[in-house]
Amino acid sequence: MRYYNIAVPIDKFINFTYVAKEEMNLNEGSVVSVPFKSRTVLGVVIEEAKAYKGAKEVEEKILDLPINLYELVLWVSDYYLCPLGIVYSFILPPFMKRIKRVEEYQIIGKFLNLSTPQEKSYLRIKKAVEEDSHETFLLFGVTGSGKTEVYLRVMEDVLKKGKSVLYLVPEISIIPQVLERVRGRFGMGEAYHYKLSKGMRYSYWMSTYNGKLKIGIGSRMSIFSPFHDLGLIIVDEEHSESYKQEEPKPRFSARDVAVMRGAIERIPVILGSATPSLESYYKAKNGEYIFLELPERVKGQEMPDVEIVDPGRNIFSAEMDKAIKETINKKDMPRVILFLNRRGYAPYGKCYKCGWAARCPNCDISLNFHKATNSLLCHHCGYKMDKVINCPKCGKEVTYLGWGTQRIEEEIKTKYKEYNIQRMDTDSISRRHDHERIYNDLKRGEIQILLGTQMVTKGLDLPDIGLVGVISADTAINLPDFRASERTFQLLSQVAGRAGRGGKGKVIIQSNNPNHYAIRFAKEHNYEGFYDKEREFRLSAKYPPFVNLARILIRSKEEEEVIKVALKIKTKLNESKERELFTILGPVPCPIGWIERNYRYHILLKSEEENLLQRLLKNLYSFRVGGVRISFEIDPVNML
Ligand SMILES: [Zn+2]
Numbered sequence: 098m099r100y101y102n103i104a105v106p107i108d109k110f111i112n113f114t115y116v117a118k119e120e121m122n123l124n125e126g127s128v129v130s131v132p133f134k135s136r137t138v139l140g141v142v143i144e145e146a147k148a149y150k151g152a153k154e155v156e157e158k159i160l161d162l163p164i165n166l167y168e169l170v171l172w173v174s175d176y177y178l179c180p181l182g183i184v185y186s187f188i189l190p191p192f193m194k195r196i197k198r199v200e201e202y203q204i205i206g207k208f209l210n211l212s213t214p215q216e217k218s219y220l221r222i223k224k225a226v227e228e229d230s231h232e233t234f235l236l237f238g239v240t241g242s243g244k245t246e247v248y249l250r251v252m253e254d255v256l257k258k259g260k261s262v263l264y265l266v267p268e269i270s271i272i273p274q275v276l277e278r279v280r281g282r283f284g285m286g287e288a289y290h291y292k293l294s295k296g297m298r299y300s301y302w303m304s305t306y307n308g309k310l311k312i313g314i315g316s317r318m319s320i321f322s323p324f325h326d327l328g329l330i331i332v333d334e335e336h337s338e339s340y341k342q343e344e345p346k347p348r349f350s351a352r353d354v355a356v357m358r359g360a361i362e363r364i365p366v367i368l369g370s371a372t373p374s375l376e377s378y379y380k381a382k383n384g385e386y387i388f389l390e391l392p393e394r395v396k397g398q399e400m401p402d403v404e405i406v407d408p409g410r411n412i413f414s415a416e417m418d419k420a421i422k423e424t425i426n427k428k429d430m431p432r433v434i435l436f437l438n439r440r441g442y443a444p445y446g447k448c449y450k451c452g453w454a455a456r457c458p459n460c461d462i463s464l465n466f467h468k469a470t471n472s473l474l475c476h477h478c479g480y481k482m483d484k485v486i487n488c489p490k491c492g493k494e495v496t497y498l499g500w501g502t503q504r505i506e507e508e509i510k511t512k513y514k515e516y517n518i519q520r521m522d523t524d525s526i527s528r529r530h531d532h533e534r535i536y537n538d539l540k541r542g543e544i545q546i547l548l549g550t551q552m553v554t555k556g557l558d559l560p561d562i563g564l565v566g567v568i569s570a571d572t573a574i575n576l577p578d579f580r581a582s583e584r585t586f587q588l589l590s591q592v593a594g595r596a597g598r599g600g601k602g603k604v605i606i607q608s609n610n611p612n613h614y615a616i617r618f619a620k621e622h623n624y625e626g627f628y629d630k631e632r633e634f635r636l637s638a639k640y641p642p643f644v645n646l647a648r649i650l651i652r653s654k655e656e657e658e659v660i661k662v663a664l665k666i667k668t669k670l671n672e673s674k675e676r677e678l679f680t681i682l683g684p685v686p687c688p689i690g691w692i693e694r695n696y697r698y699h700i701l702l703k704s705e706e707e708n709l710l711q712r713l714l715k716n717l718y719s720f721r722v723g724g725v726r727i728s729f730e731i732d733p734v735n736m737l
């Protein structure tokens with residue numbers, strides 16, 4: 098008999114000793130089923146242990162994880178401060194019995210000719226593939242510059258070596274088109290994401306584990322696919338915040354995990370984007386990543402002209418109105434996309450007599466008026482109530498203010514009666530089918546104006562968009578978040594990139610802050626200019642990439658309790674022997690200080706030292722106070 102320390106899926110950094118027969122052949126990283134309390138759970142073997150009387154017996158060995166993946170999981174547990182058993186239960190599929198398919202890849206699709214910059218980038222990455230070396234490439238390519246073709250070429254080389262490819266995309270909605278392109282070229286590829294059925298997830302997992310599937314395409318969770326022979330990781334749209342997982346634990350960034358996995362596996366990693374994250378661009382500038390550029394659109398298409406207009410208090414400026422009419426009456430590219438990042442009809446309801454405002458009873462934010470359902474809706478917690486017509490305090494009629502996509506839709510349907518108009522946001526789209534149907538209608542010319550939220554900035558290549566109109570560039574710019582400018586710049590650049598794929602398009606951006614640098618640089622398609630300016634700000638205000646950042650979020654129904662616990666945590670942090678190596682900000686109420694009937698405070702920690710924040714937070718991990726929830730996040734993305 099042998100004894101082992103085994104991690105089980107509980108939210109504590111402690112392990113338990115179990116005993117197993119020699120012939121079970123357990124190793125570090127073996128997944129086993131063990132009795133825990135009164136149930137059977139999955140556990141992972143950490144190390145051999147001393148004999149321990151009363152140790153329970155391991156029931157069954159399930160499998161051994163690929164050793165590189167086990168190493169990655171250890172790193173995720175340490176870096177993102179998440180007990181090993183929890184990381185394990187996140188990455189393993191639901192275990193069920195399924196028939197496995199056997200597939201072989203074959204090259205069936207035609208290769209497109211590469212432009213000179215594409216060729217140059219491809220050859221540089223190919224070198225890394227041939228030499229089996231770990232290098233991280235930042236492939237910086239403007240929208241429409243043909244990044245995917247470069248990915249496909251490198252994939253072919255990797256597959257020819259008998260190795261596998263992991264291709265990450267930020268949104269589940271993009272997976273079908275990527276899958277189609279990959280299968281069209283290689284006759285193989287499977288998707289992996291949390292919306293798949295348990296059976297499909299199990300099937301994907303086992304066929305990658307068994308080496309039968311060579312190409313995995315998925316959202317952030319697919320970074321833990323159990324390939325034994327991984328040869329390449331692609332992270333497309335690497336700047337996307339969808340790569341960050343907040344719930345459930347582990348709270349990881351799939352992009353950063355990808356780079357770490359590449360280092361462990363000793364393979365190349367490609368990060369692709371038209372608007373790289375500041376962190377990645379900074380690393381490329383400093384030589385940590387290799388910078389590759391596709392500066393032009395393929396087929397010599399030109400970047401669109403961008404005009405910035407201050408509409409004052411109007412929702413449609415005269416310039417926007419004129420451009421819409423002109424575009425629709427053109428022969429070439431007579432389609433318009435209008436973009437506003439706010440759904441619903443009106444974001445605020447207010448009584449002008451007594452000052453009453455429609456607010457969510459659970460959260461510290463306004464309720465949005467949705468006209469289609471005649472209701473008020475909280476966009477944070479989903480609370481819904483009937484529309485309030487008369488002020489509950491004084492009886493005067495409530496006024497609904499501001500603009501959401503539903504109201505814009507109503508406005509343009511009155512303004513441009515003779516045109517076909519379609520709205521696209523999470524309220525109007527219920528299934529993936531709707532998404533495809535709208536794109537097809539648009540291609541066939543059955544929709545002249547497509548209006549929508551961020552949803553219209555992603556998805557298929559549209560060949561004939563003559564005008565992209567941004568109704569307001571200001572929705573995110575004033576949020577109390579150090580990434581507000583970066584987000585605005587990325588969003589505007591991505592929306593503008595939808596214009597003129599088939600010729601020269603036009604973009605009009607409406608803003609009440611027309612001189613803001615994020616808007617000015619987006620107008621000029623000047624990433625470099627934006628980067629320099631933003632870099633200055635991050636350096637002087639001490640934000641990433643110049644410091645490491647961690648956030649402690651403290652929540653409870655009782656505000657006094659939250660404050661008490663937050664101050665206790667601060668005291669503990671102040672007692673650290675390494676106190677001079679880090680900065681504490683707070684505790685302060687979060688920008689949204691109350692959500693789902695919980696008060697929220699946070700503490701931000703900054704340090705230039707590697708791993709110091711992890712050490713500090715690990716010491717606090719077991720600190721609990723009944724009724725108060727404390728969560729720790731490394732490299733937080735959401736600061737609200
Ligand atoms: Zn009133």
Ligand SMILES: [Zn+2]
Pocket residue numbers: 457458459460475476477478479480693
């Ligand atoms: Zn709410």
